[in-house]
Amino acid sequence: MATRRSRPSASSARPAVARPRAEGRRPRSTEARASGERDGLGRAAPAPAPPSAETPSTRLREEAGTAADWVPPRPSLPALRRQAAGCRACHLWRVGTRTVFGEGPRRAAVMFVGEQPGDQEDKAGHPFVGPSGRLLDAALQDAGIDRDEVYITNTVKHFKWERGEKGARRIHKKPNAGEITACVPWLHAELAVVQPRVVIALGATAAQALLGKAFKVTKERGKALRGTGVADVVIATVHPSSVLRAPDPESRARAEKEFKADLRVAAKHV
Numbered sequence: 001m002a003t004r005r006s007r008p009s010a011s012s013a014r015p016a017v018a019r020p021r022a023e024g025r026r027p028r029s030t031e032a033r034a035s036g037e038r039d040g041l042g043r044a045a046p047a048p049a050p051p052s053a054e055t056p057s058t059r060l061r062e063e064a065g066t067a068a069d070w071v072p073p074r075p076s077l078p079a080l081r082r083q084a085a086g087c088r089a090c091h092l093w094r095v096g097t098r099t100v101f102g103e104g105p106r107r108a109a110v111m112f113v114g115e116q117p118g119d120q121e122d123k124a125g126h127p128f129v130g131p132s133g134r135l136l137d138a139a140l141q142d143a144g145i146d147r148d149e150v151y152i153t154n155t156v157k158h159f160k161w162e163r164g165e166k167g168a169r170r171i172h173k174k175p176n177a178g179e180i181t182a183c184v185p186w187l188h189a190e191l192a193v194v195q196p197r198v199v200i201a202l203g204a205t206a207a208q209a210l211l212g213k214a215f216k217v218t219k220e221r222g223k224a225l226r227g228t229g230v231a232d233v234v235i236a237t238v239h240p241s242s243v244l245r246a247p248d249p250e251s252r253a254r255a256e257k258e259f260k261a262d263l264r265v266a267a268k269h270v
């Protein structure tokens with residue numbers, strides 16, 4: 001478990017600008033856990049839970065910045081995962097169980113970016129393994145994209161939730177602008193290391209984090225956008241959870257069909 005804070009870095013890695021650097025030496029056991037390399041089921045080992053030790057002074061200092069202060073000086077995916085596991089750049093480290101970092105090959109041509117981990121992702125420590133992940137899997141299969149070949153991550157790495165009325169369920173809560181600003185340096189660093197040719201933004205949070213707050217998924221979905229500075233091609237579509245929330249079977253079927261069509265557009269650029 002990585003609990004130590006890195007030396008503050010003045011600038012986080014930026015998409016399509018920062019270049020990946022050589023990976024440093026890492027303790028083998030830590031790397032195996034944190035690297036996100038696939039096991040026989042295509043999943044990495046669960047990410048470590050966040051550290052619990054704190055003092056009033058560290059609390060004040062640690063929740064006042066952004067993840068840019070935590071990005072290691074020579075980012076590699078294992079180093080980023082290791083460091084992000086102990087991130088306390090915003091208060092969400094207290095809300096979610098653990099940091100759910102991105103997973104996939106270091107040189108993936110395609111990167112999917114969602115909003116934040118959900119309840120099941122928070123428990124498992126892996127992105128897109130719950131109902132939304134299953135729908136994403138179906139759409140990937142439909143588009144002929146191998147999930148093992150793509151990098152999948154979120155804009156915000158901790159699960160933000162509130163207790164439901166009956167108290168048992170953890171209800172997803174949308175991250176606010178401050179939380180997104182705090183966490184997005186991790187996404188920028190992932191983009192800089194992986195350097196995907198195609199980025200698919202799943203939902204408005206991801207699309208606006210990558211393309212600006214004025215970006216409208218409703219207007220631009222399914223279009224191959226070039227010249228964004230993020231990747232050769234960026235395609236925005238809805239988050240699969242919005243498909244699952246469709247009010248009736250007919251609208252659900254239509255939403256799923258449209259979602260799959262957007263991924264087929266992406267497949268043409270892979």
Ligand code: SF4
Binds near residue numbers: 089099
């Ligand atoms: S949500 Fe992001 S910035 Fe906030 S503590 Fe978690 S990893 Fe750090």
